[in-house]
Amino acid sequence: MPPSVVVVGAGFAGLTAAVELASRNYQVTVVDRNPYPGGRSGRHDRRGFRIDTGPTVFTMPELFRDIFRRAGADPDDYVEFHRLEPGYQAIFADASSIDGGGRLVTYSDPEQMYDEIETKVSRTDADAYLRFRRYLQELFTIEFPNFIDGELDGVVALLNNPRALLGLVRLGGFLRLPKIMSHFFGDDRLRRLFSFQSLYAGLSPIRALGIFAIIAYMDVVLGVVQPVGGMRAAADALAALASDRGVRFLYRTEVEAMVMRERRVTRVVTDSGSLSCDAVITSADPGELARMLGRSFARVGGMHWRMSPSCFLSLRGVRGELPESLIHHNIFFGVEWSGAFRDLVDNQRMMADPSMLVSIPTRTDPELAPPGSHIVYALEPTPSLQGRLDWDRLGAGFVARFDRRLERIGVTRDLATLVRHDLDPRDWARMGMDGGTPFSIAHTFFQSGPFRPSLGDRTVRNLVRTGSGTQPGVGLPLVTVSGRLAAARVREGLG
Ligand SMILES: Cc1cc2nc3c(=O)[nH]c(=O)nc-3n(C[C@H](O)[C@H](O)[C@H](O)COP(=O)(O)OP(=O)(O)OC[C@H]3O[C@@H](n4cnc5c(N)ncnc54)[C@H](O)[C@@H]3O)c2cc1C
Structure with a gap:
């Protein structure tokens, strides 16, 4: 048998x-x-x-x-799979320095990304991007096979491959991300665009170590796909x-x-x-x-165990046209940066000036919705239930503020909402997720x-x-x- x-x-x-x-x-x-x-x-x-x-x-x-x-x-x-090119669009609340509209898109193709940065930021930053890309490639080549794609049984396992460990040290893997970002980029928005991904790992981009830059490598350099x-x-x-x-x-x-x-x-x-x-x-x-x-x-x-921040997710099926400027993945960054992440990650409080991910999968795959309709997937990071926020009390006021933010970016204006399904940390907890967060420890x-x-x-x-x-x-x-x-x-x- x-x-x-x-x-x-x-x-x-x-x-x-x-x-x-x-x-x-x-x-x-x-x-x-x-x-x-x-x-x-x-x-x-x-x-x-x-x-x-x-x-x-x-x-x-x-x-x-x-x-x-x-x-x-x-x-x-x-x-x-469809390859998404561009992968993301970042929309900065402070629109003063990138293309007046405050938008910057990411391409996994180096030439397209170079042109994007050169046109909207500067040639110096575009040159720096190419160096950053090579840096990420090197970091990934050491980190992924040695520290991710295998079990690390006990702390001594870290020392099994001293060359790889030294390689990470040499690349500044144990410095904080902002230090790496400012080494490459003069423009603050690029620093944000290439470091916010640490939040996926439950970390503030202000305090995360350089080793977490490889998440940016995965999505901005290797690129994003959609099944x-x-x-x-x-x-x-x-x-x-x-x-x-x-x-x-x-x-x-x-x-x-x-x-x-x-x-x-x-x-x-x-x-x-x-x-x-x-x-x-x-x-x-x-x-x-x-x-x-x-x-x-x-x-x-x-x-x-300290749990990652959680999220509030609002899923909608809407009839009508969305603003043309919205692509498949859009990240709306708040003006506030360090303070926002200090609130969310360190103090486990709501971000006063939150960032938000708004995805419109029907931009790539219209068949996910009936003709003339779209799907809107809007996600705002929130503390996990470890943050001791009282969601029963917060609920309605939070949702009203969230809806106003979506209105401001033009997502729901003049659209008929046919389906709406909201999920907050209490729902994630009900589904068996520790600490009411889908992003685990x-x-x-x-x-x-x-x-x-x-x-x-x-x-x-x-x-x-x-x-x-x-x-x-x-x-x-x-x-x-x-x-x-x-x-x-x-x-x-x-x-
Ligand atoms: C809103 C949201 C956004 C995310 N965004 C991204 C993203 O953009 N990119 C990305 O890569 N990841 C993202 N993630 C994270 C990603 O989804 C998870 O890391 C991954 O799916 C976890 O897979 P898993 O197999 O470990 O766990 P799960 O998918 O949770 O599978 C565990 C399964 O075990 C079952 N189970 C547990 N206990 C029992 C039991 N006692 N009896 C029977 N069944 C049980 C559960 O029902 C569940 O189906 C996101 C997650 C969420 C929720």
């Missing part, structure tokens, strides 16, 4: 692990409480709109396509591949506990029966896993790499963690890596 593995969670991490194992003849069952695959890459289907409710910025598609190749399949048979059919189409494609390789799916099924014998999980208990197994891979958030195992979610010494230095929850479990030998709450971390590219590493760990353990 081939070894049997239960995978808790049909998100990108769980699906990747399931495909890896099933294509090597393991008997795999994926269990998820949701009725569909994708996990937090969900979708709200209503009145002919197919609105993604999770990630919108898909980067490093080759990592994703590799899962198919490793399973002996052709990714093109399962999903198609045809929306983000959920990518998860559906992975689930289809998994089914083709023999994976069994149990949707609408809640995992409630795990039965142990001699430090091994022997059965996974669900709300509709129990499953025997040789190993378990789980992508439940670490707090939820701790509850399942009857443990505490605190760190060694009783310290708490923040990537502070002492919560990253070997300091982050590891894939293996010290006390339960056949239990392996995967997903954004473990190594390497948050976001579709990293959880995909973690799914592959989790499968490798099971294979090592079970042979």
Whole structure:
């Protein structure tokens, strides 16, 4: 009999692990409480709109396509990607120094990006961009294979490759991001454009280390894509591949506990029966896993994990024309910068002058909405529930302010809103996300790499963690890596 593995969670991490194992003849069952695959890459289907409710910025598609190749399949048979060029449009509230309109778009193509910066900022900054790009490439080449694309088992693992570590030191990887930005760019808006991405890792761009500049490399240099059919189409494609390789799916099924014998999980208990197994891979958030195992979610010494900021997400299906100036991904930066991030990340308060991401996926894929209609995906960062904000009291006033901000940027004016679905930190918590944030444990230095929850479990030998709450971390590219590493760990353990 081939070894049997239960995978808790049909998100990108769980699906990747399931495909890896099933294509090597393991008997795999994926269990998820949701009725569909994708996990937090969900979708709200209503009145002919197919609105993604999770990630919108898909980067490093080759990592994703590799899962198919490793399973002996052709990714093109399962999903198609549009490359977004431009990737983003940044709109600066202080419009004084870039093109009067305060807009700057990003291209992964170096020549187009050079022209954009030369035209709207200066030739000096455009030259600096090319140097910055080479810098990011070098940083990525050292950091990704040595510190992201592999397990770091304990702090000593950092020292396993002293050359790589020294390489990061030489590149200023342990200096703060603002120092790196001001080394390259004279223009403040470019510094913002190439450093705000640290927020994806739950960090303020003012305090994040230079090593986090590689997130900018992923989305501004390697570029952003959009799966045809929306983000959920990518998860559906992975689930289809998994089914083709023999994976069994149990949707609408809640995992409630795990039965142990001699430090091994022997059965996974669900709300509709129990499953025997040789190993378990789980992508439940670490707090939820701790509850399942009857443990505490605190760190060694009783310290708490610091969670990333959360977000308020307003999803709308609208009829009518949106302002032509809005492209697929638009980031509206507030005037305030350091203060805004100090509020959000350090003090866990609402940003007084918030930035906002507004995505219009129907710009690229009109079929996601009925004819003459658009999808508006508007996201504002907020503190997580660790911030102790009283959302029940804040709720209505916050939403009214949010709506006024959207009105000001022309998103809802003269449009008929046919569908509206809002999600705030309380909703993320109800979906099982620790601290009411979809972005998991923040990537502070002492919560990253070997300091982050590891894939293996010290006390339960056949239990392996995967997903954004473990190594390497948050976001579709990293959880995909973690799914592959989790499968490798099971294979090592079970042979
Ligand atoms: C609004 C939003 C915007 C985002 N933006 C981006 C972005 O632009 N780019 C990007 O790369 N990433 C983004 N992310 C983050 C990204 O979505 C996540 O990092 C990634 O999807 C996590 O995948 P996962 O497989 O680790 O976890 P999940 O997708 O959460 O999968 C875990 C699964 O486990 C299931 N589960 C948990 N516990 C149980 C249980 N007890 N019983 C049964 N099932 C259980 C859950 O139902 C879930 O389906 C965003 C997320 C959100 C929500």
